[in-house]
Every structure is written in C-alpha cells, then in structure tokens.
Amino acid sequence: MAVKRKKPKNPTKKAKKSRTPFFKNEKFKFVFGVLVLLVASYLLIAFISFLFFGAADQSKLDLPWSELVFDSTIKVQNKAGKTGAWLSEVVFNQGFGLASFIFIYLLAIIGFKILGRNKGRFSKNFFFSFVLLIWLSVTLGLIFTKTEGGSAIYAGGKYGFVLSNWLSSLIGTFGVVLLLFVSAVIIFVVRFDKGYHWLKNRLRRKEKVDIPAFEEEQEPLEDSNITDESISKVIEDDDIVKAIFEPDSEEDDSLEVEIASKEEKDEEVNEEKREEEEELELTVKKIQEEEGDPIQNEEMEDYDPTLDLSEFKFPTLELLEDHNFGNAEVSNEELISNKNKIVETLRHYKIEITKIRATIGPTITLYEIVPAPGIRISKIKNLEDDIALSLAALGIRIIAPIPGRGTIGIEVPNQSPEVVSMRSILSSKKFQENTAELPVALGKTISNETYLFDLVKMPHILVAGATGQGKSVGVNVIITSLLYKKHPSQLKFVFVDPKKVELNLYSVLEKHYLAKLPGEEEPVITDIQKVKNTLNSINVEMDQRYDLLKKAHARNVKEYNKKFISRKLNPEKGHKYMPYIVVIIDEFADLIMTAGKEIELPIARIAQLARAVGIHMIIATQRPSTNIITGVIKANFPARIAFKVASMIDSRTILDTPGANQLIGKGDMLIASGSNITRVQCAFVDTPEVEKVCSFISEQRGYPTAFLLPEYVGDDEPGPGEVDLNNKDELFDDAARVVVMNQMGSTSMIQRKFSIGYNRAGRIMDQLEAAGVVGPSEGSKARQVLIQDEYSLEQLLNDLN
Numbered sequence: 083m084a085v086k087r088k089k090p091k092n093p094t095k096k097a098k099k100s101r102t103p104f105f106k107n108e109k110f111k112f113v114f115g116v117l118v119l120l121v122a123s124y125l126l127i128a129f130i131s132f133l134f135f136g137a138a139d140q141s142k143l144d145l146p147w148s149e150l151v152f153d154s155t156i157k158v159q160n161k162a163g164k165t166g167a168w169l170s171e172v173v174f175n176q177g178f179g180l181a182s183f184i185f186i187y188l189l190a191i192i193g194f195k196i197l198g199r200n201k202g203r204f205s206k207n208f209f210f211s212f213v214l215l216i217w218l219s220v221t222l223g224l225i226f227t228k229t230e231g232g233s234a235i236y237a238g239g240k241y242g243f244v245l246s247n248w249l250s251s252l253i254g255t256f257g258v259v260l261l262l263f264v265s266a267v268i269i270f271v272v273r274f275d276k277g278y279h280w281l282k283n284r285l286r287r288k289e290k291v292d293i294p295a296f297e298e299e300q301e302p303l304e305d306s307n308i309t310d311e312s313i314s315k316v317i318e319d320d321d322i323v324k325a326i327f328e329p330d331s332e333e334d335d336s337l338e339v340e341i342a343s344k345e346e347k348d349e350e351v352n353e354e355k356r357e358e359e360e361e362l363e364l365t366v367k368k369i370q371e372e373e374g375d376p377i378q379n380e381e382m383e384d385y386d387p388t389l390d391l392s393e394f395k396f397p398t399l400e401l402l403e404d405h406n407f408g409n410a411e412v413s414n415e416e417l418i419s420n421k422n423k424i425v426e427t428l429r430h431y432k433i434e435i436t437k438i439r440a441t442i443g444p445t446i447t448l449y450e451i452v453p454a455p456g457i458r459i460s461k462i463k464n465l466e467d468d469i470a471l472s473l474a475a476l477g478i479r480i481i482a483p484i485p486g487r488g489t490i491g492i493e494v495p496n497q498s499p500e501v502v503s504m505r506s507i508l509s510s511k512k513f514q515e516n517t518a519e520l521p522v523a524l525g526k527t528i529s530n531e532t533y534l535f536d537l538v539k540m541p542h543i544l545v546a547g548a549t550g551q552g553k554s555v556g557v558n559v560i561i562t563s564l565l566y567k568k569h570p571s572q573l574k575f576v577f578v579d580p581k582k583v584e585l586n587l588y589s590v591l592e593k594h595y596l597a598k599l600p601g602e603e604e605p606v607i608t609d610i611q612k613v614k615n616t617l618n619s620i621n622v623e624m625d626q627r628y629d630l631l632k633k634a635h636a637r638n639v640k641e642y643n644k645k646f647i648s649r650k651l652n653p654e655k656g657h658k659y660m661p662y663i664v665v666i667i668d669e670f671a672d673l674i675m676t677a678g679k680e681i682e683l684p685i686a687r688i689a690q691l692a693r694a695v696g697i698h699m700i701i702a703t704q705r706p707s708t709n710i711i712t713g714v715i716k717a718n719f720p721a722r723i724a725f726k727v728a729s730m731i732d733s734r735t736i737l738d739t740p741g742a743n744q745l746i747g748k749g750d751m752l753i754a755s756g757s758n759i760t761r762v763q764c765a766f767v768d769t770p771e772v773e774k775v776c777s778f779i780s781e782q783r784g785y786p787t788a789f790l791l792p793e794y795v796g797d798d799e800p801g802p803g804e805v806d807l808n809n810k811d812e813l814f815d816d817a818a819r820v821v822v823m824n825q826m827g828s829t830s831m832i833q834r835k836f837s838i839g840y841n842r843a844g845r846i847m848d849q850l851e852a853a854g855v856v857g858p859s860e861g862s863k864a865r866q867v868l869i870q871d872e873y874s875l876e877q878l879l880n881d882l883n
C-alpha cells in the first residue's frame with residue numbers, strides 16, 4: 083500500500099517527463115535519422131544518373147509531375163526512376179546546378195546529427211554548406227553562361243545563372259569575378275581556423291619577417307587545445323628569465339658597489355634559455371597527448387560556468403589605495419656605507435671577498451658576496467650577529483650560500499622601507515597577464531619582482547607569525563588576489579574564524595563566493611562544533627569529487643572541468659562543474675586547543691588528498707608551537723609562510739630552519755615551498771580597502787544562496803539506536819500525523835512536507851521508529867507504518883507527552 087503512494091515523489095521530475103516531446107524519443111530519432119540518410123542516398127543516385135541520362139530524359143521532364151508519374155507509357159533512364167529524374171531536374175536545372183550535391187551533404191549531416199553520430203560543429207557546417215551552395219552556383223552560372231548544344235544540364239542551375247547575370251549587369255563581369263574571389267577567401271578564412279593560420283604564416287614568410295624558431299611553434303599552440311597549465315608554464319618560464327635579468331638592472335643604480343664582471347651572469351641566462359626551450363617542447367608533447375582523449379560526445383556549444391552571473395564585473399583597481407607615502411629610495415650613500423661596513427667587518431675576521439653586489443628590494447637590500455678562495459662558508463655564517471652589530475641594523479639575515487648562485491647573501495633592512503601596495507602588485511603585468519588557475523600575488527621579492535604563485539601548485543599553505551607582524555594582512559592579500567581573478571562560479575571560500583572578527587568582513591560575499599553547510603545561518607564559521615561539521619562535510623565533498631573524477635577518467639579538477647565545459651560529461655549522470663574551494667582557517671591554534679584531533683584529522687585528510695579535486699587550505703596561526711603545528715599538519719603543508727616570530731625555535735617549527743625570527747615585521751616574510759626559501763615583502767591591503775572590494779562584489783547580483791556543501795551528521799548527534807524521546811523534535815507530532823495519514827514512512831516525504839533538511843527529517847524518522855509509529859528502515863523502500871488510524875496515534879502522542 084505504502085509503495086503505491088510513492089508516485090508523487092518528485093513532481094517536478096514527473097512534469098518534466100510528461101513534457102518530453104515525442105521527437106526527442108530515442109526510437110523516433112533513430113528511425114527519422116535513418117530515413118533522412120536514405121533520402122540522401124536516393125538523391126545521390128538520382129543526381130549522378132541525371133548527369134549521365136539527363137539529356138535523354140530531358141523531353142519527358144518538361145511534363146507536369148503527375149502526368150510524368152502516372153503515365154505508364156513514359157519511361158526514363160534515370161536509375162532513381164521518374165521521381166528521381168523529376169527531382170533532379172527541379173533541384174539541378176531549376177535550382178542550383180552542380181552545387182546541388184551540397185544538398186546531399188546537408189541531408190547526410192542532418193541524418194548523422196539525428197542519429198547522434200555527428201561530432202563536427204553542426205550549426206557551423208550547416209551554415210557554411212549553405213553559403214558554399216550559393217557561391218558555387220553563382221560561380222558555375224558565371225562560367226557556363228550557356229548550356230552546350232547536347233547538354234541538358236545547367237552547371238550553375240537557374241538560380242546561379244540568374245544571379246550571376248544580375249550581378250554582371252550590376253558590377254560587370256570583372257567585378258563579379260573579384261567579388262567571388264574575395265568571398266571565397268572570406269569563406270576559407272572564417273571556416274577553417276587552421277587554413278587561416280596557414281595563410282597568415284604564408285603571407286608572413288613572404289614578407290620575410292624574421293621569426294625566431296620558438297615563436298613559429300607557438301603560433302599553432304594558440305589555436306589548439308592548449309591547457310591553461312601549459313600557458314602558465316610558459317609565462318612562468320618567462321618570469322624566471324626576468325628574475326635573472328632584473329637584479330642586474332637594479333645594479334645599474336648602484337654601479338659603484340659592483341666589483342666584478344657580468345660574464346657569469348650571461349652564462350646563467352643562456353642556460354636558463356636553453357632550459358626554457360626544452361620546457362617548451364615538453365608542453366607541446368602534452369597537448370598532443372590530450373588530443374587523443376577518447377571520451378567524445380555529441381556536439382553542443384561549450385558549457386559556460388559563468389553564464390548565471392554573466393554580467394558579473396570584477397572589482398576595479400581604483401578600489402585599492404596607492405599607499406605611496408613618498409617612499410624614499412635607497413640612496414647610493416646608504417649602499418656604499420653598508421658595503422664598506424660589511425667589507426670591514428669581514429676583514430676584521432680575516433675574510434677577504436672578491437666581489438660584492440647589491441640588489442635593492444622594497445624593504446631589504448641583498449648584498450651578495452663572493453668570498454676569496456679557501457674561506458669557509460660556516461665562518462661567515464657564524465658572524466651574523468657581528469655584522470648586524472657593525473651595521474647597527476635589526477633583521478640581518480645571512481644566507482650562506484644562496485642556493486644555485488654560489489654566493490653568500492647578506493640581507494640588510496633599508497633605512498626607509500617601502501610599503502608595497504596591493505594595487506601596485508595587482509596592476510603588475512605579471513599578475514594581469516597570468517593565466518594560472520588560482521593566481522595569488524603576494525608581494526615583492528628582494529629584487530622588486532612581483533611574487534606570484536599558483537595556489538593549485540602550492541597546494542595548501544600554513545601561515546604563522548607573532549601577533550602584529552602582518553599575518554591577517556597576508557591572508558587578506560591572498561583572498562583579494564583571488565577575488566580579482568576568479569569569477570564567483572569558479573571559486574568558493576570557506577571561512578573559519580574562531581576570533582569572529584578577522585574574516586567577518588567577507589560574510590557579504592555569501593551569495594557570490596562563499597560555501598557553507600545547508601541550513602547554516604552564518605556564512606563565516608565561528609563555532610567549534612560547526613567547524614568540525616564543515617571540515618567533515620568538505621571531506622565528503624572531496625570523496626564525491628574523487629568519485630566523479632574517476633568516472634570521468636580525469637586526473638584532476640582542471641581536466642575534469644575542461645571535459646565538463648566541452649560537454650563530454652553528462653550532468654544527468656551526476657557530473658557538475660566543480661568550482662575551486664579554498665578553506666581559510668584563521669587562528670588555527672584556538673581550534674586545535676579546543677577540539678584537538680577532531681579538527682586535526684579532517685584537516686590532515688583534506689591536506690593529504692584534496693589537491694587533485696580543487697580543494698585548497700590556508701591555515702594561519704599566531705602560536706607556531708609544536709603542539710599546534712604537529713607533525714601530521716607539517717607533513718601535509720609543504721608550503722609555509724612565516725612572518726616575524728619571537729624565537730628561533732618558532733622559526734624552526736614553521737620553516738625547519740631559523741630566519742623568521744630575524745625578519746623586520748610589517749609584512750616581511752619568508753616563504754618556504756619545498757626546499758626553497760624566498761624572502762618577500764608582503765603587499766599591504768587595509769581593511770577599508772577589502773571592505774570596498776567586498777561591497778563592490780556584493781552589490782552585484784549573486785546566486786540565490788551560498789554554494790552548499792554536502793550535509794554531514796556529526797558523531798554527537800544521536801544515532802538511530804540511541805534516540806532520546808524526551809528530547810523530541812518540535813515537528814515530531816505533526817510528522818507522526820502526516821506519516822499515519824498517508825500510511826507511508828518516508829523520510830523524503832517529511833523533508834518535503836515540512837521543508838526541512840534531510841538530516842533533520844532522518845532524525846524525526848528515527849524518533850518515530852523509537853516511538854513505535856513506524857517500523858525499521860528497509861533500505862530504499864518506505865518504512866512500514868505501525869499505527870493504522872489517527873485515533874490510536876493521538877493516544878500514543880498523549881502518552882508520550
């Protein structure tokens with residue numbers, strides 16, 4: 083009985099089903115497709131026969147169709163019979179002449195399209211075939227102005243003939259020839275992208291433009307299915323080259339400081355270039371691999387994830403401040419004085435140097451020295467404090483040796499440090515032109531380069547630093563960078579902020595960029611229990627994403643989305659576009675102190691596995707002690723950012739090396755990724771600026787709700803076996819009445835009737851089971867209702883209350 087009532091389970095689905103027109107039916111499509119192909123074949127036979135026997139049949143084809151068909155004395159030679167002969171006459175001679183064969187091609191592509199076999203671009207093919215039909219018939223009409231004595235066939239057909247005649251009278255024969263030529267070139271260029279590039283290259287070569295070898299290779303790449311990753315790689319390589327050149331250009335300002343020649347540098351540059359070329363070849367290979375992707379599906383316009391908010395406007399740079407308070411540059415006097423002090427101090431300890439070179443950064447100047455042969459590096463390293471003392475500067479850091487350069491670096495803070503504005507780094511060419519998946523512009527390096535990374539490659543970041551050293555600003559910089567590059571459909575944030583103040587300003591982005599649990603009020607999570615549920619829910623999302631990736635044979639979310647966008651994945655089979663999810667946890671220490679393992683384990687799991695499915699995590703902490711940043715966390719967060727910390731031990735805890743204790747604060751930071759440590763001056767973005775950016779976004783139309791994460795039932799929610807009837811849900815009585823009235827124990831019915839989440843409906847169902855209203859769960863079937871009438875139910879409810 084209960085099963086019968088299952089019918090209205092999903093009314094919208096039902097409505098959809100009944101609305102499906104008959105011509106979308108698979109069988110109908112198949113029959114229709116085959117019919118169209120048969121007609122095409124028949125016409126092909128008729129047309130070809132017409133070419134041979136048209137002249138012989140000509141006299142009979144002047145008769146009206148009915149007379150021709152029904153008069154049995156009339157015989158035609160056309161292999162497709164009288165109808166075929168008559169059709170050929172109408173389409174060929176009265177229509178478009180030899181170009182009429184294009185009709186057969188059109189019918190064939192329509193037939194294959196209906197059968198679902200047409201993988202080409204249908205609308206494009208259709209349109210161009212039509213254009214070609216007209217073009218060809220006019221051309222043939224122009225060339226074969228008169229039919230030859232014996233021939234009964236108009237090569238250009240009546241239309242071609244009339245049209246070409248009319249055009250000739252209008253612009254003259256030469257004009258028509260010119261028009262046909264120009265239109266042929268236009269058709270060719272518009273229709274064939276490859277042909278266009280071929281033509282362009284031909285013309286270029288003719289101009290004898292000297293194109294370097296790698297550029298010639300890049301040209302077709304633009305057009306092929308080049309992946310964003312490969313583009314970003316090319317750009318990154320470019321950046322490396324720049325990074326090598328830039329310090330040199332800086333040196334020009336301080337020529338007096340430089341002692342040695344630049345020959346070595348040139349060699350390095352050559353080597354980098356060689357590497358770059360090798361890298362480029364690799365990229366090309368990768369593209370070929372991807373072309374062989376076996377999953378192909380029916381042709382449609384590409385899916386556009388941004389379509390729902392297509393009018394969304396990215397925040398403008400004007401929303402950000404310049405923060406340029408007339409920052410003084412490092413003077414030559416300062417450079418020379420520092421250089422002299424370094425040289426003197428080292429000399430004092432009998433360390434001779436052969437070369438010293440300065441690279442000026444926004445807050446720090448790096449003095450690179452090459453000690454004389456035989457000097458032990460450790461000796462210089464041990465003099466760190468002495469050099470600091472003699473330079474009377476805090477924050478001296480010695481890097482001995484600078485990896486990959488064979489020199490020793492001494493970083494000295496500038497007397498008047500520069501504030502690196504967020505605006506300046508976001509307006510940098512490097513950021514503007516970056517095509518990385520999740521580009522983050524964090525600040526400027528020691529060589530005044532914009533420091534940029536792709537969060538996808540990092541892929542989770544641990545940020546630590548003593549209070550007031552720029553951690554919150556750093557996190558805001560990361561978020562702002564992403565907001566300037568990613569559309570709301572491509573990126574979602576989960577904000578966890580136990581302090582309740584730091585990330586709250588982003589709550590206005592709820593309907594654009596935030597993800598939350600269903601039924602959750604607050605978009606920024608502050609409650610520990612909710613943090614647990616959210617992290618576990620992200621784990622569920624991660625598992626679901628892995629399942630979808632597996633089904634789609636995709637290795638990562640980028641590949642998956644690419645397939646989804648090109649409609650190779652069927653949404654009806656559960657596939658969906660996957661936005662990146664960036665989880666930002668501020669004050670991680672507070673969470674670990676209160677919830678310990680319950681928080682640590684889901685975080686570690688996400689950190690271990692979520693990279694491929696587009697989930698990334700950034701956790702920030704003030705207290706970088708080993709009980710907070712445990713081995714499990716450390717092992718899974720290869721990228722770490724350290725602002726100034728109080729002690730060397732703290733520095734070791736974050737970076738596995740000292741150094742963060744010697745930073746100068748105010749956004750001065752060390753970034754460790756793998757074995758590389760880079761000193762970067764973090765960009766500065768003030769809270770009012772972030773607020774402006776957020777309100778710019780939130781004032782625009784958003785999605786109806788935040789991005790909903792999967793539901794997660796916490797462990798401390800009572801399970802079915804341990805239902806507490808003293809603590810019944812307030813909808814319990816009403817739900818019991820609905821169940822008994824309908825005689826159907828279905829959770830989804832309760833969920834629908836009361837517009838509540840599945841979890842709550844499930845809990846009510848468990849309570850109904852414990853109260854004896856329904857029987858135990860029977861898998862996907864509705865539960866048996868144990869109370870038969872409303873009277874018995876009211877009695878039971880009275881007893882329970």
Ligand SMILES: Nc1ncnc2c1ncn2[C@@H]1O[C@H](COP(=O)(O)OP(=O)(O)OP(=O)(O)O)[C@@H](O)[C@H]1O
Nearest residue numbers: 548549550551552553554555704748749764765766
């Ligand atoms: N990149 C920067 N450039 C210049 N000044 C900065 C920078 N970052 C931070 N500051 C300065 O340091 C102050 C403190 O920064 P911030 O609030 O980010 O510290 P914090 O480490 O988050 O502190 P807490 O842990 O107490 O929240 C800022 O108000 C600003 O004046």
